[in-house]
Amino acid sequence: MRKLLVLLLSIGLLCLVFTPVSWGGKNVIKIGINAPLTGDIPKVGEGTKYAAEMWLEDINKEGGLKVGDKVYKVELVIEDNESKAESAVKANTKLITEDEVLVIVGPQASKQAIPAGEVANNYKTPMISPWSTNPATTKDRPYVFRGCFLDPFQGPVIANFVTKEFGFKKAAVLYDVASDYPKGLAEFFKKAWEDLHGPGSVVAFESFTTKDADFSSQLTKIIKSGAEFLFTPQYYNEVALIVQQAHELGWNKPIVGSDSWGSAELIKLCGKDCYGLFFSTHYASAGAKGKTKEFIDRYKKKYGYVPDDVAALTWDSLGIVKTAIQNCGKITGNIEKDRQCVRDAMAKIKEYKGITGDMTFTEDGDPIKCAVIVKISDKGEFEFYKSVCP
């Protein structure tokens, strides 16, 4: 009797597990979103989710996504990667094998996008990371794409900008050695700076590990090194601590950052300490025009704050996904075939006009686009300062 009960229960459970898949039917296109909803950078996850939901709204308004002559319903499967590499891998595996999504958008940070890209590539599922700037994400992975510029481009952009703008010769770098994005960018910046000013011109190259809160000894070293400015390619939560501690230790020279600064949270956490600082990023919200402004206004009206670069890049990436699916021309219902078709279509896109600028794609699936230097104004707004194109 008991055995029978157990058997019945497990059959019931199995049914529960498998029904959503069979419910999916053939007229639905599933798109997976792999985002850091919790963990170190929740604001990034929130921006991703909101942008994706707004995009879905547009699709639904048209009644669905038109591929060839058939209209499909679009469904988003949003998975939280907790801002951890291993969870991002798990989320991708789940999206691909259990939810059977056609395309994955995300993960955002390179720390998660690099290992997760491996999974997507192995399962031959197209994936596009909107925000991951580390080259390793897409390198030698035909199924992995991205929606932003790369760190080997961003590093020199910042080095050139500081050289031209301030005429400095000695740089200091402070970065998280345990995270792919800051580590990669710190090294690219160092190389670019030393190419410009000769070896030894990066006078302090200091690091810490994720979750550290006290940077006093590194900053004391940096101050002693005689550097003329500090470059710190960190995420917004650490930037607030670094900038404040640097000021308390008597540092009053410029601090320059990278695209990971550009979150709506930065000013909330950092306050006046961050006013007047510069960073390079994908787009500037203040002073935007055309489609970009439309997006910003809509997002602001709906969610109550100005979207950061992640939201804009996610929007563009989803646009690229949409174009790829439509260019593919036909959804057969055989998920493997369809994935291959979408990946081929995505690789063939040569030009895309997005809200973060016009992009053209290279062989590796990387876009070539302009970077923007943003100045944090005295009101705490991200103001457009300069555009730097490759």
Place this chain on the structure above:
Amino acid sequence: MTFFFQNVVNALQWGSFYALIALGYSMVYGILMLFNFAHGDIFMVGAYIGCGVATVIITLSSSGVIVLPHWLILVLTILISMFLTSFVGMLVERIGYRPLRDAPRASAAITGLMIGIILETGNLLLLGAQRIKFPSLVHSTTYNIGGVFVTNKKIMIVVVSIGLMLALDQFVRRTKYGMAMRAMAFDYVVVPLMGVPINTIASMTFAIGSALAAAAGILFGIAYPVLDPYMGIIVGWKAFVAAILGGRGSILGATLAGFLMGFIEIFVAMVFPSTLRDLIAYSIILLILVFRPHGFFGEPYSARLRL
């Protein structure tokens, strides 16, 4: 030379946190022979409670309900949060540890880890994953003393921590309850037979440890004003190391070891590349433990009846 003294100042501040948190570990371990692995998370809860209390008091004060001077807001925040967090500590003891008092020590340690996870994820559910900015209780002023930069925050943090440690020391040494705690630490099988109420003392130990963690949490929030639900994990682990390094149940030991760890971390980063900081710092501590397995002020277990 200013470089050296600047790092001394940095290390004093950083060591204060380790010392305050290590005291909580050390007291519980000394008296109940229990690793309270939830302590780092109680520190986190303390910081959040402090954040809430501070926000309420500041709002009341600025809206003119009761106008308070700045220093009083700070003192009230610390005291009220310590009071509230001590109940969290007592609750943890009541729910998580008292039912397991006769269970194997490993079970109790695991309970601590689980309570820690419950506190972290509970906070995540309650407040969301968003970082919270700790309200600025102290208006930061930087003093330049011959090239060494000291802020009023740093001075305040070191002074308040040392004050709390001295107060704890006096309490344990001079009061009846303190004596009961010391007796219990000496032997917790026989001493309850002499009429010392073990449950009261256990609750009190947790309450005091948690109150100190709350104070550490607020000071941490003042120095590093970005709070997140996982902020207690690493600091908690390292403070645990300090508690062991100081010797079982030794207040002086935990304090000194906490500051020593602050100094080792800061000075290793000063001399060596900062990438190697934790590697070298914790190798040094491992080496100290190899030569002093019972910590600075601990005694060998063989002197005691129980394991």
